[in-house]
Every structure is written in structure tokens, then in C-alpha cells.
Amino acid sequence: MxxxxxxxxxxxxxxxxxxxxxxxxxxxxxxxxxxxxxxxxxxxxxxxxxxxxxxxxxxxxxxxxxxxxxxxxxxxxxxxxxxxxxxxxxxxxxxxxxxxxxxxxxxxxxxxxxxxxxxxxxxxxxxxxxxxxxxxxxxxxxxxxxxxxxxxxxxxxxxxxxxxxxxxxxxxxxxxxxxxxxxxxxxxxxxxxxxxxxxxxxxxxxxxxxxxxxxxxxxxxxxxxxxxxxxxxxxxxxxxxxxxxxxxxFDHTRVASPNVAVPFRSDRLNILFTGTLYASFRNPAPFFETVARRSDVQLWIAGNLIGEFPAVSRSTSIRTLGPLTHAEVLDAQANADVLLSVGNRQADQIPGKIYEYFGAKRPILHLYSNEKDPGRALIGTFRRGWNAADDAESSDAVLDMLVDRWLDGSLEQGLDLESDHAERFSxxxxxxxxxxxxxxxxxxx
Structure with missing residues (x-):
């Protein structure tokens, strides 16, 4: 060049x-x-x-x-x-x-x-x-x-x-x-x-x-x-x-449908992950183990799991949905209580799903295993959700906070989900x- x-x-x-x-x-x-x-x-x-x-x-x-x-x-x-x-x-x-x-x-x-x-x-x-x-x-x-x-x-x-x-x-x-x-x-x-x-x-x-x-x-x-x-x-x-x-x-023109392919539960906080997880470098194992022990959270996974994820297969609190169409994924994102974003172990990459989540206008929980994870700044700067370290103690604490907010109807309080500031990511x-x-x-x- x-x-x-x-x-x-x-x-x-x-x-x-x-x-x-x-x-x-x-x-x-x-x-x-x-x-x-x-x-x-x-x-x-x-x-x-x-x-x-x-x-x-x-x-x-x-x-x-x-x-x-x-x-x-x-x-x-x-x-x-x-x-x-x-x-x-x-x-x-x-x-x-x-x-x-x-x-x-x-x-x-x-x-x-x-x-x-x-x-x-x-x-x-x-x-x-x-x-x-x-x-x-x-x-x-x-x-x-x-x-x-x-x-x-x-x-x-x-x-x-x-x-x-x-x-x-x-x-x-x-x-x-x-x-x-x-x-x-x-x-x-x-x-x-x-x-x-x-x-x-x-x-x-x-x-x-x-x-x-x-x-x-x-x-x-x-x-x-x-x-x-x-x-x-x-x-x-x-x-x-x-x-x-x-x-x-993200597609700034899309209007989501209320009819979704995911059977969200009314008696639990519904957290949705869409995308691909890799056991070698994008693997929220401590978070999965924490969710697996809880009965007030339902984690839905729509996408691909590359490698072994033991907690996913043994807990009813974690459900894999198999492949959905891209349209079904976008509709599900817009209707979930919380969207789960998982950062890579290396700080020189950021999963593109985090930008797609911005278009869904739902709260985002971003898990990081690297202090320099670039996703942390995005979530914090635009007040789109919360960051949490991917360890057992942090996972329990953030899930307690999310469930409390969900129960009292304040899940979106303090967040900026409707702002046009995110249009720069369209x-x-x-x-x-x-x-x-x-x-x-x-x-x-």
C-alpha cells in the first residue's frame, strides 16, 4: 500500500x-x-x-x-x-x-x-x-x-x-x-x-x-x-x-416481530446468546456453571458451540436452540430480557454480535476474561448494559443484580437503549x- x-x-x-x-x-x-x-x-x-x-x-x-x-x-x-x-x-x-x-x-x-x-x-x-x-x-x-x-x-x-x-x-x-x-x-x-x-x-x-x-x-x-x-x-x-x-x-431499518422462535419463559429471567462460542478462546465456562445451578435464570443459546461445554448439556437452565434463521435470531434478540455477549480471550478481536445487539435495543451483559477487552468500553460508553468478569463470584453477583431488577421492573433503568447515538454503528x-x-x-x- x-x-x-x-x-x-x-x-x-x-x-x-x-x-x-x-x-x-x-x-x-x-x-x-x-x-x-x-x-x-x-x-x-x-x-x-x-x-x-x-x-x-x-x-x-x-x-x-x-x-x-x-x-x-x-x-x-x-x-x-x-x-x-x-x-x-x-x-x-x-x-x-x-x-x-x-x-x-x-x-x-x-x-x-x-x-x-x-x-x-x-x-x-x-x-x-x-x-x-x-x-x-x-x-x-x-x-x-x-x-x-x-x-x-x-x-x-x-x-x-x-x-x-x-x-x-x-x-x-x-x-x-x-x-x-x-x-x-x-x-x-x-x-x-x-x-x-x-x-x-x-x-x-x-x-x-x-x-x-x-x-x-x-x-x-x-x-x-x-x-x-x-x-x-x-x-x-x-x-x-x-x-x-x-x-x-446492525440494520437500522429493521422492525422486529413479536412472534419469536424461542419459547421464552415468563417465570424466569431470559438471557439470550446468539453467535458462536469456542472452547479454546471464547468460553464462558464459569458463567455457564453459575447459571446451571440457578432456578431463576434461563439461558438460551442460538448458534454454534465449537468444542466441549459440559455445563450446557447437563442443566435444564441452559437450552441450546440449534440453528435459527438470521431473521429469527434478530427477532429473538429484540424480545429477550437480556442479551449475552462473550468477549474473546485475546484483546485484538471483538465479536461482531455486540454491534448487532445494539440494534436490538435490549440490555446487554458482556462477559470479559481479558482486562483489555474492547467490548467493555463499548458497553460502558453507550450505557447499553453491564460488564462482568467471567468468574464464578462475578457471575453470581451480576445475575443476582439482574434478577432483582427484572423482578421489580427496573431492568432498563439507567440504560440508554433508545438513543440515536448508536446509529454510528449501523x-x-x-x-x-x-x-x-x-x-x-x-x-x-
Missing amino acids: HGTGVVCGSVDSASLTSQPMKILVIAYEFPPICSAQSLRWHYLTAELAAMGHSVRVITTDFRMGRELAPKPDSRVEVFRSFPGLFVGTANRLEQRLAAGRRGGSAAAAPSSTADGGLRGIYRLARKVLDQVVFPDVRSEWYFFAARVLRRLDRSGYRPDLVIGSHEPGVDLQLGIAAKRRFGATLLADLGDPVDTVYSPRWRRRLDRRYEGYVLERADGALVTLESVKQELERRHAQRHGLIEVVPQG WRAKAERLIQFAVSLQNLR
Whole structure:
């Protein structure tokens, strides 16, 4: 990358919409895949299109038995291609097995219905391939996505801005190829840095070199935290340029339905967690153990549990809901008594769900295991809820306080749940910030 800095807020966002751009987003993870990065680009592309920009997305053609993610905005043109011989073939086989078990109807079957033994073989094979193929096995998509780039080139398409969405790393490599082919401005969206604490230890040096390689060739980069921006600038002091912070967001236009898929109880305080928990680095085990012993709290978990969580399976005070559609999740968030946010053990990441919770306008309980957890400042600054250390004593104390407030009807007292101050975290605001940054980069070329 090149350049030394820019004040993005100095660009008038109203003037940006009168100068529409052709934007090409390369995102392996995009609906119907339902993940944080997929939802990020679902919402950002929709907002960019609503601002008058011409948006195209190159993505995979994954097939899902039950689609949990929202459908792409009708104004966004989507080009899909085969994910690759290993992942793509496994996906097709999974859907055929699901269709066979449901009498030939893939839509009626969940996407995880493949035989347990076959799933185990797939996971093992993928784990091995992820260690062998750099950055991981999803790099096999490069050859299929590159064919789409060539077709667009032959059609005369010339984007003004190319965005490569990470993860996975193949999106960044395709972004570099697109910049070279079209001569467009390239933004590397580093939702997570390439080199992270959960990268294989043997590969971290290689990951860091690849990270520098990408930053050197991109015109700018997006990250989700100021601390990550500073870390990348420190790591690549001779090669860094313009890096902008564009975190996750929430849909400021959505009106929640009172009809929810979660059977909330009227005789208990209902706490809802939505998202993904990892036993290795986002694991509120002390809080779970505390909830498991109580009869005045009901904890609902909608999402994925990666690893072992013993307290979840042995207590009736904790219920897992399995996969819900994104719309069902948003409706449940807006109707829960309290929303549970769990910080990572590492302080250079913040789960994007915390911003989505802002849109639900419900009290948030944020658990932290690292004193530098960036979620603590968000909750405190905007008076959206409470922070608590993830240990047994703090968990009991905060639950006692919440139950008392719930019983006397003062759960929201002292909080600022309706304030428009949080609008800065909406997807519309994030899209405007992205465009401001892109315009500033183009002015420097």
C-alpha cells in the first residue's frame, strides 16, 4: 500500500452518492452461507447498492438444505462459481444425502444431515488439507473464481473499486488478481488479520509474510478494531499505508416481530446468546456453571458451540436452540430480557454480535476474561448494559443484580437503549465510511 494517512471524516457523504462507483466484491463467504463475514458483506453490499453504487459480488455456489442467511439484495448482481474439488464435492454429496433421507427434498433437510462417519472423515481430511494448502484448502476456489474474472473482463466490465473479503485468504489473492486485471483500487477487508493467535503455530511466520504481501499490493485495508490497525502498522512498518476501521454493524431499518422462535419463559429471567462460542478462546465456562445451578435464570443459546461445554448439556437452565434463521435470531434478540455477549480471550478481536445487539435495543451483559477487552468500553460508553468478569463470584453477583431488577421492573433503568447515538454503528454508517475511505484512496492514486 502507499500513502501516509487521511482524515476520512472530511469527505461529505452526501456528495459520494452522487458519484456512483462500480464496486466488485470478492467474498467466498456470502449468503446462503451464514457466518459473520457473510453477513458483513450481505449488509454492506445492500447499503452500497442503496446509495446508488453498482455492486457485483463473486462468490461460491454453496448449496444449503435450509438457508439461514438472508437473500442478497435484489440490486446486487451475484456471480457464483464452484467452491473447488474437495469442498465443493463434499457440499454436493452432503446435500444429496440429505435429500435422500428426506424423500428427495433437500429443502426439508438440515445442512448437517450427512452420515456421522462421513462427516468425521471429511473433517479429518479437511484438517490435513488446511495444513498442506496455503492459506487453507479453500484456496482451491481460486481457479473457478478466476474464470469469472476473465468473463467479466471479456464483457468490458471495469470496476472502480475491488474489495477482497478475508477470511478466507483466497479472496485476497483474487482481489490482487482483479486489481492487476482491471486497474482498479483494491481494498483488503481484514475482518481478522491473516496472522492471528489461532493460526497454526508452525505457519504464523508464513502467515505474517503473506499479510505483508497483501498490504503491499492493496491500496488500502479495512479492519474492525483500532488496536488491530495499530498492530498491522507496527508489524509492517515499512509497507503499511492506509488502514481504516470499519467494524460490524446492525440494520437500522429493521422492525422486529413479536412472534419469536424461542419459547421464552415468563417465570424466569431470559438471557439470550446468539453467535458462536469456542472452547479454546471464547468460553464462558464459569458463567455457564453459575447459571446451571440457578432456578431463576434461563439461558438460551442460538448458534454454534465449537468444542466441549459440559455445563450446557447437563442443566435444564441452559437450552441450546440449534440453528435459527438470521431473521429469527434478530427477532429473538429484540424480545429477550437480556442479551449475552462473550468477549474473546485475546484483546485484538471483538465479536461482531455486540454491534448487532445494539440494534436490538435490549440490555446487554458482556462477559470479559481479558482486562483489555474492547467490548467493555463499548458497553460502558453507550450505557447499553453491564460488564462482568467471567468468574464464578462475578457471575453470581451480576445475575443476582439482574434478577432483582427484572423482578421489580427496573431492568432498563439507567440504560440508554433508545438513543440515536448508536446509529454510528449501523450498516448504513459503515457503508458511508467505506465509501469515504475508498474515495480518499482514489484521490491518492
